[in-house]
Amino acid sequence: MGIIIDKLSKNYGNQKALDAVSFSIKNGEVVGLLGPNGAGKSTLMKSITGAILPDSGEIKIDEFSVLNQPIETKKRIGFLPENNPxxxxxxxxxxxxxxxxxxxxxxxxxxxxxxxxxxxxxxxxxxxxxxxxxxxxxxxxxxxxxxPEILILDEPTNGLDPNQILEIREVIREIGKSKTVILSTHIMQEVEALCSRVILLNKGKIVSDSPIEEFKGQYKSLEDAFRQLTN
Incomplete structure (x- = not known):
């Protein structure tokens, strides 16, 4: 079944990090999760892994609830956080x-x-x-x-030199042949090279969710799409 997210919301005090976010990801998809800093990407990924609890909404991994069946869902997920502890x-x-x-x-x-x-x-x-x-x-x-069936990667090439980026990207590409992957990155070339679909977040809401070719076809470039949809 993959991942199903329904009306997921999370607030930090007065700041709304996620605002009724809903989408689903089928098994075997490689999805680029994009958005400016503070858009809610890390909150979303940590919610899927069960690292933080949302205020409302539902997350299911292969029909298991992240909130009610956390052990079953965590068995199915591999997670590389941005700071790689x-x-x-x-x-x-x-x-x-x-x-x-x-x-x-x-x-x-x-x-x-x-x-x-x-x-x-x-x-x-x-x-x-x-x-x-x-x-x-x-x-x-x-x-x-x-x-794991699902791999969640938060800025996996952050701070690496160009050679290291290419090496890590090749590892992810190989893994993505057999896994469901959510990849959060600010590097547009990475999205083009690895992802079949783009989900773009801004201010806690999804502003675009489409196949990579369709997403690219509507704009001059991914950078242009990012700029227009998040300004």
Whole structure:
């Protein structure tokens, strides 16, 4: 079934972060979640993962309720937050074993994900010794370790150099062949390269939700669409 979101709202004091947001994502879609800073993107992603609770509305993952059946929904989701929280004093394999134990995953899976995200050359090091690009790979590795049906990535290439961006983008493209992916990014080329659909948020509301080709076809460029729809 994928993801179904119905009239989701969240306030922080007087600020309305999400305002009756509704949409659905089918299994196997790669969706770009766009919007200016403060549009509600991170609040939406954290609500889907169950990290924060909305004030009203419903979120379902494969017909399981995020609010009422959180364990079942979290089993189906892998999440890479924007700030990629990691334990810098742990070795790469040590950290992934820690995540595997939490997720009840077999140890053999650790070597699979290390290879999949291209961590093999640096897998003997402490996380704190890694470049930012390799730290992002560790974050991706923990997100896909349990082989989740749904992968939620919040600014996965933020702060990386052009080579690192291309490398991480290729990893995401490969993962997206078999997973449902929600990708939040400010990089329009990333959306064009990876996504089949765009959901654009502004001030807590959806201002556009359409296939990438249709979205591009209505405007001179994705940047032009972003500017016109969020001004």
């Amino acid at each position: 990691l334990y810098f004093e742990m070795y790469v394999r040590e950290y992934l074993k820690f995540v595997a134990d939490i997720r009840n995953e077999k140890k053999e899976r650790i070597e699979e994900v290390i290879q999949k995200v291209g961590l093999t050359p640096e897998s003997h090091k402490k996380i704190g010794q890694l470049s930012k690009g390799y730290k992002q790979r560790v974050g991706l590795a923990q997100a896909i370790l349990s082989n």
